[in-house]
Amino acid sequence: MEIVTTIRREVLTLPAAHLGPDNPLPPLRPLDETHRVEDRDKEDLPRDMARQIDYAPLHSLLPVRVRDGYDRRREPRPIDTLVIENDRLRVTVLPGLGGRIGSLVHRPTGRELLYRNPVFQPANFALNGAWFSGGIEWNIGATGHTALSCSPVHAARVPAPDGGRMLRLWEWERLRDLPFQVDLWLPEGSDFLYVGVRIRNPHEKPVPTYWWSNIAVPEDCRVLAPAEEAWQFGYERRLRRVPVPVHDGTDRTYPRNSTYAADYFYEVPERRRRWIAALDADGRGLVQTSTDELGGRKLFVWGRGPGGRRWQEWLTEPGTGGYCEIQAGLARTQLEHVRLEAGGEVSWMEAYGPFDARPDGEWTGVLRAAEDRLEAVLPRADVDAARTAWQPYADTEPGERLATGSGWGALEVLRAGWKLPGTPFDESTLGEEQQPWLHLLRAGSLPEPPDSRPPGGTLVARHWRDQLETAPATPLTEYHLGVAQWHAGDRAQAVRSWERGLRHAPVRWPVLRCLAVADQEARHPERAAERYAQAFDDLGRVRREAGDDDGSWTAVTAALGREAVEALLAVGRTGDARSVWQRLDPATRERGRFRLIEAGLLLAEGRREEARAVFDAGFEVADLREGDEVIGRLWGALTDEPLPEHHDFRMRPTP
Structure with missing residues (x-):
């Protein structure tokens, strides 16, 4: 019997550390961001990349506070989740933790397609501190993991283009003062989760923006992306162009082959389809693809060195398998910010699902076979058509509210009188933090x-x-x-x-x-x-x-x-x-x-x-x-x- 797509609340109990209070002192010091490019490397960069690297990098966390009150004493704690499910996929969303997708299960095979962290353990990786590993996270704001990593977002049911229901997540990103939304659409009978994303600039001036969808997958894999070159960036803060897949005599598309942590930003040819996949030794895994607006693709590896292994242990528990990250972003690298014009918006469609292809062999042949397989199971035209079908629904007002985020968006909407169809920031969400500023606004x-x-x-x-x-x-x-x-x-x-x-x-x-x-x-x-x-x-x-x-x-x-x-x-x-x-x-x-x-x-x-x-x-x-x-x-x-x-x-x- 065919199962229709459902959206429901569930509670997940995990060994979880306590988040604790935020740091009450304003973060006045310059942002300690590791992703900075040496000036000597900028001279050899493509002109558009160099321009976007120099465009409005974040220098301060204000008005966001540092989240450093967490500990490492894990005990069973309940975590609210929202589950989207059809007969092919089960998607578990964590609305209290940035709207992250914590799990993506292919139901016919029982395969978990992501790296699913069995614990909740914050660590100091987000722009403002607390962050945790695993799943699919939505990184908006500026270079690095979003300041919303461990914060709640708004969530509600909305109509979907196929007559069913989508799950909408939305929030106000405070570092750049931008509203955004993520619509999770799982059509009936589909092997692919569609994700429609929109970022809007309601201001009267251009604003720098940033987005990377970050997907954690088991690191015993080969990562495929349609590129012959990549921009490598490591903790030595050097950005350099390297060949793909082999660099310095080693095939870097196998995450365990690297010694130290590094980013590989793939140079995807302009007219080529945007996609990235992680496949195990049997050729099974996950693929992510999108419309062309989300043009960047990246692999992050921890490396097999002692520091990388220690961080992997630090973020989870002993005996847990390691992970790497495959990512998709608005620019070629995460060191860049994109100009969003006054009153403008940017939107795109992503798709996530199970994938089977030959992982080993000569690179060009492997990519050609993988792209043929992807076109067979999810034609590029279908993703473009999904975006076209979704766009009229992006402004649809949410129905039943399933989770509540912060009141900062409501305060800004009250101040400016903005109309933001599809992402209401209701006055009822104003809380204690907003009250002094509401008083300033009114009195x-x-x-x-x-x-x-x-x-x-x-x-x-x-x-x-x-x-x-x-x-x-x-x-x-x-x-x-x-x-x-x-x-x-x-x-x-x-x-x-x-x-x-x-x-x-x-x-x-x-x-x-x-x-x-x-x-x-x-x-x-x-x-x-x-x-x-x-x-x-x-x-x-x-x-x-x-x-x-x-x-x-x-x-x-x-x-x-x-x-x-x-x-x-x-x-x-x-x-x-x-x-x-x-x-x-x-x-x-x-x-x-x-x-x-x-x-x-x-x-x-x-x-x-x-x-x-x-x-x-x-x-x-x-x-x-x-x-x-x-x-x-x-x-x-x-x-x-x-x-x-x-x-x-x-x-x-x-x-």
Whole structure:
């Protein structure tokens, strides 16, 4: 009996780490992005690629906050899912985690077509921190994993072109201030999931945009893509053109053949069909194809080196098979951003499904056979026709709501009066985070936070900065205005705003911390250290007066204490650094990041054996950044012994 396509709610229980609170301090420092191209490499790039690499790269996370409150203590936790299913495919979507597709199962064979992570373990790979591996993720915003990786999106049923129902996901991307939608359409009897994507620019000026659909697949495979050349990018930050499939005597289309982590951005000829596939030794796997608007294709490999293997273990659990990523994007490389004109939009159709083809053999012949097979099971014209059929439905208003995202889109729609058919950002979604800014919008002033609580996040777009400039100049308004001015690049004016706010502020630590960061960026480390010490003292006073019975001040104490210790150590004030350390919450001091800080503090105090004992006792830095070599550097300062395997996260050859 034929089964019609259904969309239903389910609950998935996984061993999952706790996400914890976001970092309450505004991210004022320049974005630590590993995907930067050496200037010497830009001279030899195609002109359009070089132009798009230089076009509006992201320099700041504002207004987004850093998500670093997660841990590595996994226990069974329920995760809400939405399941789309017909008689051929079962698609599991995670609306609370960026709308990621967590699983894609071919029902007739029972084959999982993706790498499905058996745990939920955040790690520091997203632009704003928390990210997890596995499935198909929708990367929008800027180079890197989206800031929405571990955030909820809106979801609802909408009519599909074939008379059935699609699942619509939509949200407001805050780094570029753009609304987007992802329509998941699984026609009855289809072996392929269609995915219609649209990004809109409602602003009166062009905006840089970015998109890469990121598909995790088991790494015991060969990756096929219609290209004879690729742009290789590794953690040495070099971008160079290399042949495909063999480079430096090794066939790089087999992910396990590489030693170190690397990206391979395929140079797909202009008129050739856009597709990429990952096939196991038996020639079975997954294929992704799209209309031509989504022109880029990429392979990411972890490599077989110790750092790559360690990261693979870090993101899941022992005994789990490794994965690689095949991706599709708007540009040839992830280092580029694309100009989206004022009032414009960009949209395309993707398709995902099972694929069988010969993986081994001479490259040109393998590709020709695979493309013939793809044309037989899913003609290129059918994908183009699916896009044409879907486009009139992209504006259809959603029906039954299945999940709720953030209220930021609702705030922007209220502010600007935009009409965005198909992606309603209802006023009912406005929450606690949006309330101060809604008050500013309607009453022209910012309300003071209750009980001297931390000031909350800052909106930094030009229109919000203008409203802050005309609002009553309270200490809180001066604080937020300074953050917005800092984001705009007017650092001198930001410092003046913070200094004005400091004169009458009953709570001084938020502004002192901002001024300390400004001092660091201006290369005044001694003054920065003094301001950090004052800020931490003031935070302690405010916390005592507030009566911290529920532990709600723990996150800000940890965040400010971490920065203060590091700033004080940088200028040799070890006694003051120790004083800050001792005033941190005991549970905070036991976290892996703070155990690492303690080892550095002990080393600075000349207590080398005790610092080594911290390593011997063991710790895990849950929020260790992709490409960060801080553990190795500290270990090297303590001993000449080889770095222990469980601390080896190096993603490049040792210099």
